[in-house]
Amino acid sequence: MGNKVLMKGNEALAEAAIRAGCRHFFGYPITPQTEVSAYMAKKMPKIGGTFLQAESEVSAINMVYGAGGAGVRVMTSSSSPGISLKQEGISYIAGADVPCVIVNIVRGGPGLGGIQPAQSDYFQATKGGGHGDYHLVVLAPSSIQEMVDLTADAFDIGDKYRCPVMIMGDGMLGQMMEPVEFKDTDVSDLPEKEWATSGTGMKRKKNIINSLFIEASELEDLVLERQQRYDEIIKNEVRYEAIDTEGADIILVAYGTTARIAKTAMAKAKELGYKVGIIRPITLWPFPFEAFEKALSSGTKKTFLSVEMSMGQMVEDVRLAVNGRADVEFFGRTGGIVPTPKEILAKIVEIGGAK
Amino acid sequence: MEKVFKRPHALSDVSFHYCPGCPHGIVHRLVAEVIDELGIEGDTIGVAPVGCSVFAYNYFECDMQEAAHGRAPAVATGIKRALPDKVVFTYQGDGDLAAIGTAETVHVAARGENVTTIFINNAIYGMTGGQMAPTTLAGQVTQTSPYGRDIKTQGNPIRVSEMLATLDGPAYIERVTVDTVPHIKQAKAAIKKAFQMQLDGKGFSLVEVVSTCPTNWGMSPQESFEWMRENMLPHYPLGVYKDITKEEN
Numbered sequence: 001m002g003n004k005v006l007m008k009g010n011e012a013l014a015e016a017a018i019r020a021g022c023r024h025f026f027g028y029p030i031t032p033q034t035e036v037s038a039y040m041a042k043k044m045p046k047i048g049g050t051f052l053q054a055e056s057e058v059s060a061i062n063m064v065y066g067a068g069g070a071g072v073r074v075m076t077s078s079s080s081p082g083i084s085l086k087q088e089g090i091s092y093i094a095g096a097d098v099p100c101v102i103v104n105i106v107r108g109g110p111g112l113g114g115i116q117p118a119q120s121d122y123f124q125a126t127k128g129g130g131h132g133d134y135h136l137v138v139l140a141p142s143s144i145q146e147m148v149d150l151t152a153d154a155f156d157i158g159d160k161y162r163c164p165v166m167i168m169g170d171g172m173l174g175q176m177m178e179p180v181e182f183k184d185t186d187v188s189d190l191p192e193k194e195w196a197t198s199g200t201g202m203k204r205k206k207n208i209i210n211s212l213f214i215e216a217s218e219l220e221d222l223v224l225e226r227q228q229r230y231d232e233i234i235k236n237e238v239r240y241e242a243i244d245t246e247g248a249d250i251i252l253v254a255y256g257t258t259a260r261i262a263k264t265a266m267a268k269a270k271e272l273g274y275k276v277g278i279i280r281p282i283t284l285w286p287f288p289f290e291a292f293e294k295a296l297s298s299g300t301k302k303t304f305l306s307v308e309m310s311m312g313q314m315v316e317d318v319r320l321a322v323n324g325r326a327d328v329e330f331f332g333r334t335g336g337i338v339p340t341p342k343e344i345l346a347k348i349v350e351i352g353g354a355k
Numbered sequence: 356m357e358k359v360f361k362r363p364h365a366l367s368d369v370s371f372h373y374c375p376g377c378p379h380g381i382v383h384r385l386v387a388e389v390i391d392e393l394g395i396e397g398d399t400i401g402v403a404p405v406g407c408s409v410f411a412y413n414y415f416e417c418d419m420q421e422a423a424h425g426r427a428p429a430v431a432t433g434i435k436r437a438l439p440d441k442v443v444f445t446y447q448g449d450g451d452l453a454a455i456g457t458a459e460t461v462h463v464a465a466r467g468e469n470v471t472t473i474f475i476n477n478a479i480y481g482m483t484g485g486q487m488a489p490t491t492l493a494g495q496v497t498q499t500s501p502y503g504r505d506i507k508t509q510g511n512p513i514r515v516s517e518m519l520a521t522l523d524g525p526a527y528i529e530r531v532t533v534d535t536v537p538h539i540k541q542a543k544a545a546i547k548k549a550f551q552m553q554l555d556g557k558g559f560s561l562v563e564v565v566s567t568c569p570t571n572w573g574m575s576p577q578e579s580f581e582w583m584r585e586n587m588l589p590h591y592p593l594g595v596y597k598d599i600t601k602e603e604n
Contacts, residue, residue, distance in 0.1 A: 062433065070433070212410075
């Protein structure tokens with residue numbers, strides 16, 4: 001405690017997972033997240049854990065299903081094309097209520113796309129991805145310290161609500177180095193998972209990890225029960241940062257790496273006399289609608305500017321949150337291009353008018 | 356009165372959904388008998404496939420997980436790595452194991468993952484109504500090979516046991532069938548040996564059961580076994596394909 005170390009994002013995330021009690025990691029190499037696997041490959045054998053390089057992302061996520069169903073804290077990590085491959089497994093994991101952590105260090109797409117940072121998997125992460133009525137809790141850090149802190153939270157949230165949790169970073173966060181501090185967490189006494197398939201020991205009825213319910217009414221009941229847990233998550237787990245939104249004329253909305261750049265543009269705009277605030281969603285699902293309610297309650301006319309490394313995905317949630325009560329604008333770069341503060345500032349000036 | 360025949364404890368007291376004459380019931384019972392005899396029910400986690408035996412999680416009394424189509428070996432790997440002291444088995448059909456799950460099958464075997472697979476090969480997709488499987492024989496008529504499997508356009512049937520036996524990972528691979536009492540006894544001995552191999556930490560074990568599908572083959576159970584003996588067994592010969600305990604001796 002109290003020791004700051006300089007670490008690469010991907011490695012810090014892996015270390016944070018280990019400290020959160022994760023002893024099982026199943027992965028498949030893909031740029032730009034491979035350091036997560038490499039770190040796990042080095043560390044896990046030394047601490048009695050499992051690092052397994054699977055034959056595919058499809059297999060890796062199904063290994064996660066098995067291990068998570070058996071009751072251990074388990075993680076997999078990939079980047080966009082690999083996350084697409086995992087969607088089948090993620091749907092089954094959600095349908096069988098298996099807690100686990102899935103990391104997506106997003107790169108440009110669609111298809112094989114590129115290897116540079118992007119946020120173009122927002123739809124996939126927050127609006128389904130796999131088939132069926134389910135949600136992922138999606139955590140979007142904007143610094144390596146926050147990535148470390150959210151990794152610990154991700155395991156706790158997954159266990160508490162019995163759901164898969166995604167940590168969504170981007171190639172920039174995964175690859176850059178920053179000083180981080182690991183908080184002391186005691187994981188020696190995690191609550192027992194009575195539903196896990198860890199062997200009956202001939203002491204209890206069998207447990208079944210399953211997402212098949214052939215009776216429509218039974219499936220509906222289970223989906224409704226899961227929805228109640230989602231409602232609890234919406235009530236308890238929404239996270240965001242809001243700066244200077246009350247008096248602002250223009251409110252930037254940005255997450256992850258983009259939020260850091262947007263903050264730089266915001267500071268510059270303030271120097272030029274613009275009243276600018278920012279909402280930074282930390283949970284992409286559940287989306288922080290309350291931040292928008294608070295910002296809108298101040299009464300002055302506002303414009304929201306969603307800034308993303310995509311062609312405009314989160315902006316749809318911004319429009320839902322604003323619901324016609326203010327103008328919504330969008331600025332984004334895509335394909336692996338990171339927007340510059342200058343470009344965002346230009347958009348602020350365009351909206352606010354020349355001063 | 357002395358009870359001389361009873362349901363194995365590891366076999367749940369529920370009715371199977373299988374068609375009349377389907378050998379799944381026989382094989383389920385053999386697996387359950389072996390689990391009973393080895394005294395491992397409380398330490399065993401089974402993995403059910405997608406296919407006719409999709410509801411296998413209802414039929415065994417041990418803890419069970421239901422896998423996505425073809426993914427049972429990966430799921431079993433995850434369970435085994437989480438609980439290395441437990442016994443983990445998969446129960447899979449030919450479409451699940453040898454088509455959509457080929458990568459998982461080959462790699463669980465190549466890793467020598469210490470789990471056991473029971474593989475039912477009846478050369479057809481039963482649950483979806485009788486389509487061509489990776490193990491469907493040349494010339495065999497199915498819903499999706501209505502003129503008989505044409506190997507020029509529909510490829511050749513896969514001999515799974517022979518293929519996996521070329522790998523260094525597996526400890527034990529045997530192909531059996533359940534058409535006669537001696538064969539059933541032999542199948543049970545193979546299943547028991549496969550589980551014993553896992554208990555001894557030897558590595559991956561697989562028992563392929565050449566089976567039938569009276570419903571989708573359009574034959575009586577008796578005719579099905581006759582057809583199987585005449586057509587399938589020549590292509591899928593019974594026998595031990597890998598046994599590292601023999602090699603060790």
